[in-house]
Amino acid sequence: MARKKKDDAERKAQSVSWRPNMTGDGNYKTPIFLSYPKPYQARQRDFIEKLCSHLNERDFSPRTLDVTDYNFKAPLHAIRKxxxxxxxxxxxAFRRTYLRKATGNYRTNIKTLKEYNLDGTWMTSPWAHIEPAMAYQIGLPVMILRESGVIADGILEKGTLGLSMPEFDLSAKAEDxxxxxxxxxxxxxxxxxxxxVEARRGEPPSAF
Structure with a gap:
């Protein structure tokens, strides 16, 4: 009898440990995709750690490829899954590439266009554009946070998704x-x- 109870307890523990989005006490957390370039500064790493803790407190389970989830297939396939x-x-959208001296529309010869200065600005990772676009196309709610100094182009441009895209400054503490x-x-x-989205997913299609 004691042996059976021990086996049942072990099976229960294993069923919780492998199930995604389950905490150690068996509580469910809503899975969300957290996209960010790999931090190259400690303050970027700290921001992600504080953000993940904040999301966990709101009963979300942040998932990031090659951090919480691993897949040996092509990145786009893994991201889509x-x-x-x-x-x-x-x-x-963290800072990734620094543009010490750069010019937009460099040497343009079109009368309606002008060169513009990009000195001292930053580019983020291409994945910070690709992943939100993929999520938008399948109807997921998207929120983009842009580190100060990162060029607001592509999907980071205000109005592209019709959503507010706040800029944050890492010279202050993440918790601030x-x-x-x-x-x-x-x-x-x-x-x-x-x-x-969570409430509607799985419902049968309706014609009205």
């Missing part, structure tokens, strides 16, 4: 930004959309 299992996406009124408003709005 993870997104199909998620209910929303947050992208953090996550305590601002702007962040509280954005996370409430995004969370509401995510909960809506």
């Amino acid at each position: 993870m997104m199909s299992e998620s209910y929303g996406l947050i992208t953090v 930004y996550l305590g601002t009124q702007q962040w509280r408003h954005l996370i409430r709005q995004w969370e509401s959309d995510v909960r809506g």
Whole structure:
């Protein structure tokens, strides 16, 4: 009898440990896709750690390829699979490449265009553009956070997704930004959309 109880307890522990989005006490957390370039500065790493803790407190389970999930297939295939299992996406567009001296529309010869200065700006990773676009195409709620100094082009350009794309400054502590009124408003709005997707997923199609 004691042996049977021990085996049952072990099976229960294993069933919790392998199930995605389950905490050690068996509580479910909503899986969301967290997209960000690999941090190259400690303050970027700290921002992600604080953001993940914040999301966990709101009963979300952040998932990031090659951090929480691993897949040996092509990256786009792995990303698509993870997104199909998620209910929303947050992208953090960190600084990645510094442009010490750069010019937009360099040597343009079109009268309606002008050169513009990009000295001292930053580019983020291409994945910070690709992953939000993929999520948008399958109807996931998307929120993009852009580190100050990163060029607001492509999907980072205001109005592209019709959503607010806040800029954050890592010269301050991560918890300071996550305590601002702007962040509280954005996370409430995004969370509401995510909960809506979660509630509707799996429902049969309706013609009215």
